[in-house]
Amino acid sequence: MSQTFGRAVHSFIGHLQGTSRSQQTIASYKSDLNQLSLYLKKRFPKDYEQLSKLTPAVLGEFMIAMDQAKEKTNTKRRKLLTIQKFLRYLSSRKKISTVLSNRIPTPHKIEKSPQMFELKSVLTAIEKLPADSHLLSRNKLILWMLAETGCQVSELCGLTFDDFTNGERPNVVITGKSARNIPISQELRIAVFEHRQFSAGSHYLFRGFSRAGALPGKISDRAIELVVKSYRAELGEKNLTPRAFRRTIVMQWFEQGLTQAEIKSRLGLKSDYAFKLYEPLLKQNHKKQNKV
Helix, strand or coil: CCCEHHHHHHHHHHHHHCCCCCHHHHHHHHHHHHHHHHHHHHHCCCCCCEHHHCCHHHHHHHHHHHHHCCCCHHHHHHHHHHHHHHHHHHHHCCCCCCCCHHHCCCCCCCCCCCCCCCHHHHHHHHHCCCCCCHHHHHHHHHHHHHHHHCCCHHHHHCCEHHHECCCCCCEEEECCCCCEEEECCHHHHHHHHHHHHHCCCCCECCEEEECCEEEEEECCHHHHHHHHHHCHHHHCCCCCCHHHHHHHHHHHHHHCCCCHHHHHHHHCCCCCCHHHHHHHHHHHHHHHHHHC
């Protein structure tokens, strides 16, 4: 029996869950493919589950349907890239005979002005936050780590107390697919050490919380995003997000004179293509320097 569209999606999502991608990213992939499934069901009510329906013509019709629904360009681009990845996965497992992904034209991404903020003032506000309970200490450290390292949310979730080095130039050691060392301040290193009084034997730096208190396991990606959102007013930045922290620290590294190669290393990026997201920051930094 040939594999159905639904089972293929289920297999693809299972494959993604075995990678280092965050739950939010995986949920986004699943949502995009669910939209394609709904379109196929409308287009082929009786046999929409057949993978043979995934032809260039049908995928072209799906693109037109997104245009008619007035989907934003970047949203369409994301969904089509999801489909490309899904088709490459099926092709690699010989579930479809032809690689269709290269035949799907994707719209060019529309770059928005990067959301950033005055890092110095936000860091000052973070350092003044109270840390006299487990929850408050954890939340303060989450914000502080984002402000100094620009780590991705999924990387913060997995941090342990053993990932911090001591000495004249302390570092945090990021493990996983993009393993690297990122320098941190002595003040942040001391705050991490002081936070250990709340660990209760857990090796995770950031533990999850419920109404009953701290949980033994690590914090979730979504919980970190909610922590950042909850401190927007207190830190005076209404657009504060983990991504905004990452972009802002990149700009500071540029201003400090770090090379693109050094910044790529700190961000855990493997290629120049992956760095393209930060090219607007380079241009913005260049304009700023020319005005001085």
